[in-house]
Amino acid sequence: MGASVFPVGYDALVARLRQAGCVWAEEEARLLLAVDGGPETLADLVDRRVAGEPLEYLLGWAEFCGERIEVDPGVFVPRARTALLVSTAVAVTGPAATVVELCCGSGAISRVLARRLAAPRLLAAVDVDPAAVACARRNLAAVGVPVLAGDLFDPLPAAWRGRLDLVVANAPYVPTVAMALLPPEARRYESAAALDGGSDGLAVLRRLAAAAPQWLAPGGHLVVEVGQTQVERFRAVLSEAGLVPSVVRDDAADATAMTGRCPDDVAGGRYEN
Structure with a gap:
């Protein structure tokens, strides 16, 4: 089954993330919208985020003490x-x-x-x-x-x-x-x-x-x-x-x-x- 279809606008994305319990929905929406790949890629990433997958794994990196750190799936995400x-x-x-x-x-x-x-x-x-x-x-x-x-x-x-x-x-x-x-x-x-x-x-x-x-x-x-x-x-x-x-x-x-x-x-x- 493919990714769900939803409006890719910022406000709609924030609303969906917030409904899923994402505390920093606004910031997450900005980061997800910045990922290359088009609407289908975005929809897939959002579905995975709503399902609970860490944002850092979806982006491929985490911000830590002013550094952008690559993070692979399964590797501890720096807090x-x-x-x-x-x-x-x-x-x-x-x-x-x-x-x-x-x-x-x-x-x-x-x-x-x-x-x-x-x-x-x-x-x-x-x-x-x-x-x-x-x-x-x-x-x-x-x-x-x-x-x-x-x-x-x-x-x-x-x-x-x-x-x-x-x-x-x-x-x-x-x-x-x-x-x-x-x-x-x-x-x-x-x-x-x-x-x-x-x-x-x-x-x-x-x-x-x-x-x-x-x-x-x-x-x-x-x-x-x-x-x-x-x-x-x-x-x-x-x-x-x-x-x-x-x-x-x-x-x-x-x-x-x-x-x-x-x-x-x-x-x-x-x-x-």
């Missing part, structure tokens, strides 16, 4: 709230920092950090999902950041142990029981592996925190995003790993970032030059 994770990472990182992004998804964070950090050495971005790796490689080619396939620190060269100034990750942190409460467009279309953080949402973040001290340079930082209700539990996780925790909260964006700082005097597990 506006994650701007706090980026600004927190920038705030704790000095010039000429060595940086790795884990759980990189589309590579959006590395793309923005390449612009915002002073003379950064973005060594690599990493993701375990082949679709995300392929997408991130396209997004990061222009800034010269290699994208490695693997689980957390596993694909990094051993020579990088103890030498990273910043490890940043938007790891999955939704508790499994809360997955059913996510908006349908996330639950039905995005990779569950990029969202599901296990029984309490901290399964991946615990592994990340436990391994980070072996990779961070003295004074280096792990920076992650968590849910507000997870702060105290993850604070304990960071402390147990030997990292000094801190919290940054943006109530307006409903965003929480946490950092774990590697103490300056940590020497255990470091590789010698």
Whole structure:
């Protein structure tokens, strides 16, 4: 069955999107009308949007921190709230920092950090999902950041142990029981592996925190995003790993970032030059 027929005027499109529950119907209408392809293509895209498919997949890109990031179907769509994770990472990182992004998804964070950090050495971005790796490689080619396939620190060269100034990750942190409460467009279309953080949402973040001290340079930082209700539990996780925790909260964006700082005097597990 082909796409439904409807008037392609802006007002009619806004009305249809609003009826389907699209909160930003006016902006979505403008973006959809700008897609090349004519009335049939537009009708198909609108039908898919009304059915719940994420706008970013229909457009092929997402706006994040002033950058247009390519997003393939199934790859985690960067959220506006994650701007706090980026600004927190920038705030704790000095010039000429060595940086790795884990759980990189589309590579959006590395793309923005390449612009915002002073003379950064973005060594690599990493993701375990082949679709995300392929997408991130396209997004990061222009800034010269290699994208490695693997689980957390596993694909990094051993020579990088103890030498990273910043490890940043938007790891999955939704508790499994809360997955059913996510908006349908996330639950039905995005990779569950990029969202599901296990029984309490901290399964991946615990592994990340436990391994980070072996990779961070003295004074280096792990920076992650968590849910507000997870702060105290993850604070304990960071402390147990030997990292000094801190919290940054943006109530307006409903965003929480946490950092774990590697103490300056940590020497255990470091590789010698």
